Amino acid sequence: MLDKNVVIAHRGASGYAPEHTFASYDKSHFDMHADYIELDVHMTLDGEIIVMHDESIERTALTPGIIKEMTLQEIKQLTIGKWFNEKYPELKSSYYEEQVVPTLKDIFERYGDANYYIETKSPDIYPGMEKLLIDTLNAFGLVSEARLQNRHSVIQSFSVESLIKVNQIKPNFPLLMLAKKGVLRNMSDDELRKIHEFVYAVGPSIADLDEALIERMHNIGFLLFPYTLNKEEDMERFINAGIDGAFTNYPDLLRKQFRLD
Ligand code: G3P
Ligand code: CA
Numbered sequence: 001m002l003d004k005n006v007v008i009a010h011r012g013a014s015g016y017a018p019e020h021t022f023a024s025y026d027k028s029h030f031d032m033h034a035d036y037i038e039l040d041v042h043m044t045l046d047g048e049i050i051v052m053h054d055e056s057i058e059r060t061a062l063t064p065g066i067i068k069e070m071t072l073q074e075i076k077q078l079t080i081g082k083w084f085n086e087k088y089p090e091l092k093s094s095y096y097e098e099q100v101v102p103t104l105k106d107i108f109e110r111y112g113d114a115n116y117y118i119e120t121k122s123p124d125i126y127p128g129m130e131k132l133l134i135d136t137l138n139a140f141g142l143v144s145e146a147r148l149q150n151r152h153s154v155i156q157s158f159s160v161e162s163l164i165k166v167n168q169i170k171p172n173f174p175l176l177m178l179a180k181k182g183v184l185r186n187m188s189d190d191e192l193r194k195i196h197e198f199v200y201a202v203g204p205s206i207a208d209l210d211e212a213l214i215e216r217m218h219n220i221g222f223l224l225f226p227y228t229l230n231k232e233e234d235m236e237r238f239i240n241a242g243i244d245g246a247f248t249n250y251p252d253l254l255r256k257q258f259r260l261d
Contacts, residue, residue, distance in 0.1 A: 002035055002151050003223055005258040006245025008117050009034035010228050011053065015249035016091060018060070018084035020051050021099035022110060029111055034251035036117040036154070041104055041133065043126040048072040049104040049136060052080075055122050059083065061101075068125060075101050104133070108140040115152045116142065117247075119178070123162035130155075130165040134173070148172050156203060160195065167198045176201040176225065181208045184217065192220045203227050203247065206234060211241045218242065229254060 012024025028034040039051045057065040061078040081096030156176040201223040227247035235257040248254040
């Protein structure tokens with residue numbers, strides 16, 4: 001059961017290599033042994049789930065375009081590492097410039113029975129995404145009872161509606177509710193207890209995090225995995241404050257802070 005000192009590689013080891021690419025996921029999974037591969041998913045015009053953070057391709061592909069208006073074939077023409085080399089010249093690699101957008105199936109083919117923390121991004125603009133996501137996980141043998149019980153496949157979202165849809169399709173699917181600054185603080189204990197009936201963990205922004213919030217979430221019964229914990233001094237501080245794990249761009253540093261290496 002992954003419930004203590006959990007290291008979730010945010011967009012892969014995205015502090016070292018371009019996010020949401022094989023380069024970044026190979027580093028986090030094969031080299032740094034993060035517990036989970038974290039990825040954000042969107043749907044193309046022709047209904048393929050692909051792995052990217054933004055609804056637009058512009059930031060990482062350096063050309064305009066909206067994923068839901070593009071076919072998979074169009075998406076597969078893009079390379080998505082040049083921006084990283086330009087922004088981080090000290091980490092630059094020609095290999096990064098060759099990186100292409102993975103589909104969810106590409107990820108499952110490459111990393112097999114790894115642990116996945118999958119975020120439904122902008123689920124309101126992709127009707128049917130939750131069902132397709134679960135069907136795809138299922139096709140790769142990633143929705144077995146053992147995997148769900150041990151939280152080897154997890155779905156996360158800022159959208160409670162999206163989490164409810166997943167719960168309706170597969171009632172015991174492990175779920176995490178992401179929460180922007182202020183969201184958890186503005187919810188009553190009763191509201192949170194209702195959500196805890198089908199959601200095992202919360203993922204608050206570190207901008208919102210303090211000991212009192214961690215204690216309140218634990219008292220309700222949630223595990224707590226904040227995003228995105230990148231600085232070593234923050235890692236140390238929040239580990240001492242009682243977090244159960246975190247999303248990080250630097251899985252190697254978080255493993256060290258948890259004394260796993
Ligand atoms: O999923 C945790 C964290 O990734 C949420 O923020 O914007 O990086 O997807 P974002
Ligand atoms: Ca995410």
